[in-house]
Amino acid sequence: MITEEKDSLFMEEALPFWKKLTRQQQDTLLRETRPQHFHKGDRLHAGNADCSGVYLLQSGQVRTFIISETGREITLFRLFQRDICVFSASCMMPNINFEVYIDAERDTDALLIPTGIYRTLSEASPVVKEYTAQLVASRFSDVMWILEQALFSSFDKRLAAFLLEQSNIEESELLHITHEEIARHLGSAREVVTRMLKVFQSEEIVKLSRGGIQILSRRRLEELANR
């Protein structure tokens, strides 16, 4: 249940269909939605075993990824403040039959609309259904980008693009991320990441240290990423 005004205001702003709902639908949402807090590293969603509902991210950062049978991972997309996480309710979408995992990459506050509530709302309101379909299509486009990158791009180009993305997210030129974590984002192995980072270091594009990865030349990374 939403009790604080900041939460109800956030819902109104984050859900573009809010104003098109009936008063009763709005009341149901406010009554059934639950504020949730996740610590960095917590799992919000573990494949088809979970179907808790739709998360509205108030702060923090999550990543959606897949895991192979042998434990390899690749990040499909990351979500930030004001993003809406719909795959945590994928059991209500009959034709979505793949399993994704969702982890908090930072401490994250979210509002959870339980699956049953969202499903009922969606069945009653074509606007909600349409909005959900748009979200799914948008994630489909994200995944197509990942597919193209993974299949057709060289690893140096992908790593350069990832370092730039991470630098934008951390708002810093010093990235606090391990080689292992980068490998999991890119669907690669730690050794491959380390080897390529050392090539980048030898070309004075980055500097590696215990503290993380220091970007020395953003311009060179951009050249690599856009090549």
Add this chain to the structure above:
Amino acid sequence: MITEEKDSLFMEEALPFWKKLTRQQQDTLLRETRPQHFHKGDRLHAGNADCSGVYLLQSGQVRTFIISETGREITLFRLFQRDICVFSASCMMPNINFEVYIDAERDTDALLIPTGIYRTLSEASPVVKEYTAQLVASRFSDVMWILEQALFSSFDKRLAAFLLEQSNIEESELLHITHEEIARHLGSAREVVTRMLKVFQSEEIVKLSRGGIQILSRRRLEELANR
């Protein structure tokens, strides 16, 4: 315009929402839909340059694929009789921003509902909108399968699965397909396909000849594919 009764009957059967349309909407569809014939190898859709509409496949077979900047391809999914091809109208879907190509793999008859007509219908009818969203979600699942295969599966496993799929499609143990074509389906290179097929041949799983690829042991292929 649909003039033959077999075509109008086909439309009624192929479009699950037909009965939920108004008489006027049905009439518009029958008036504006056009029978089309494609020869094997013809391109139905060439990325974002095209947006002809939604194809209802009456016979034949098409494949949807992506192409890299360097000309490499990978097949995302294949469509057959009674399937509906919606990405040839992707310009009407605002959040689908990737480019796909669609080629006829066999001589193909299709009914084309032009994009403008389908868009108008979809905006007027939540049932059509919902059906389109379901189709997109279903293709999303297909693409996730391809992503998982391409990232996480060994090439022998993928090739075995492809040979079985192709055998089911051709309804034959003798596959009339070149190594180059297989490479394009799997996002690989011809040399890689040839090398693996020779390994399969040395293990008496297939026999290679000018005429094509003869499957000798379906059981062994299934073991490989399901490993």
